[in-house]
Amino acid sequence: MIKRSEIQKLVREYSDLTVGALGSHSALEIMDGAKDENLQTLVVCQKGREIPYKRFRRISDEIILVNKFKEMLSNKIQARLRSSNTIIVPHRALTAYLGYEAVENKFKVPLFGNRSLLKAEERANKKNQYYLLEKARLRHPKILKDARDIDGPVIVKVQEKRRKLERAFFTVSSYSDYKDKTETRIRSGLISRDAMRSASIEEYVIGTYFNFNYFHTPISDEVDFLGIERRLQTNLHDFVSLPAKQQLETNIELQNIEVGHTPASIRESLLEKVISSGDKFVEAIKKEYPPGIIGPFSLQSVITPDLEIIVYDVSLRVPGNPILATTSPYTKYKYGTTFGVGRRIAMELKRAQQEGRLDEIVT
Numbered sequence: 001m002i003k004r005s006e007i008q009k010l011v012r013e014y015s016d017l018t019v020g021a022l023g024s025h026s027a028l029e030i031m032d033g034a035k036d037e038n039l040q041t042l043v044v045c046q047k048g049r050e051i052p053y054k055r056f057r058r059i060s061d062e063i064i065l066v067n068k069f070k071e072m073l074s075n076k077i078q079a080r081l082r083s084s085n086t087i088i089v090p091h092r093a094l095t096a097y098l099g100y101e102a103v104e105n106k107f108k109v110p111l112f113g114n115r116s117l118l119k120a121e122e123r124a125n126k127k128n129q130y131y132l133l134e135k136a137r138l139r140h141p142k143i144l145k146d147a148r149d150i151d152g153p154v155i156v157k158v159q160e161k162r163r164k165l166e167r168a169f170f171t172v173s174s175y176s177d178y179k180d181k182t183e184t185r186i187r188s189g190l191i192s193r194d195a196m197r198s199a200s201i202e203e204y205v206i207g208t209y210f211n212f213n214y215f216h217t218p219i220s221d222e223v224d225f226l227g228i229e230r231r232l233q234t235n236l237h238d239f240v241s242l243p244a245k246q247q248l249e250t251n252i253e254l255q256n257i258e259v260g261h262t263p264a265s266i267r268e269s270l271l272e273k274v275i276s277s278g279d280k281f282v283e284a285i286k287k288e289y290p291p292g293i294i295g296p297f298s299l300q301s302v303i304t305p306d307l308e309i310i311v312y313d314v315s316l317r318v319p320g321n322p323i324l325a326t327t328s329p330y331t332k333y334k335y336g337t338t339f340g341v342g343r344r345i346a347m348e349l350k351r352a353q354q355e356g357r358l359d360e361i362v363t
Contacts, residue, residue: 002106012359014110022069023044023052023053025093026091026341027091029318030318030345033344037343039349041062042063046069047067064080070098072107078107082109087358088111116363123157123198127288130143136280152173153171154201156170156178158170161192178201202312205302206304208303210266213228213229213324215297219352219355227263227331229321230263231261234257291363295317299314325338325341
């Protein structure tokens with residue numbers, strides 16, 4: 001693994017600061033926030049996928065075009081990033097296209113975030129998100145180790161075969177249902193048999209879904225609660241808007257592919273639980289993955305009719321939620337203005353630069 005001391009030495013030698021991202025997922029949000037704080041920006045784009053970054057030209061000071069995203073690992077691109085005083089902000093596409101092992105061991109460019117923590121999102125890892133939620137004493141859905149134990153609604157969480165960013169989750173209600181839907185998806189090429197061996201089977205919690213977004217670094221005064229959004233998924237949305245009779249008559253497989261976001265807020269009396277959940281999670285991470293959380297994270301949760309929060313998924317990097325930038329009242333309550341994850345990152349980078357503490361928030 002690349003030593004943190006090496007990265008800290010690099011960033012101490014930076015004469016200026018550029019906020020960089022791989023051109024996918026939430027790069028626009030990251031760079032927009034950086035421009036709001038008058039910071040330089042850079043994006044690494046795969047040829048054929050650069051149109052958004054050229055069209056929204058205000059936010060990209062420099063566009064580096066590569067044939068494949070993997071070229072970001074080349075010595076040439078890494079040297080160019082370092083010479084531009086770039087700190088890369090990780091999102092899911094970065095780890096999906098470069099791989100966790102490469103990000104940890106081959107990418108010698110300062111990363112805003114704890115690079116050893118990123119892989120904890122994957123449920124196949126030993127110290128994964130379930131482990132971290134248990135350490136934080138935050139409830140997560142019950143996990144079934146054997147599909148034969150299915151006796152009610154569960155969700156099977158498995159990776160898509162072809163598209164690295166997509167997760168081919170599906171719901172079942174019995175073991176026979178599990179077998180049928182698994183085989184159907186394997187035959188269609190949506191998932192692989194190998195992926196099913198590491199898939200998780202979770203209790204399907206009935207309630208209202210919220211994605212709670214937070215922010216913290218080693219130089220933060222406290223954990224910030226940034227706001228809430230919900231995901232729009234195809235072909236689940238807006239299939240559920242059909243009358244029940246038509247749903248039953250329509251023989252299609254639901255895929256739950258995330259394609260957008262919608263804003264949400266929560267009743268004020270529940271805010272204490274929401275804020276406390278973020279605090280507990282940050283404390284648990286400090287002990288398990290030093291130096292702990294660096295930057296944004298999200299606790300994707302269900303609130304039950306008993307008003308209990310159950311966390312069903314965790315994002316340990318920039319979540320894909322640009323909707324927060326214009327709809328979150330919670331940043332306004334604290335800072336007097338509404339902004340999203342990208343600007344909160346830029347605010348922290350700017351503060352660290354001014355105080356000579358950039359080396360404390362990179363790995």
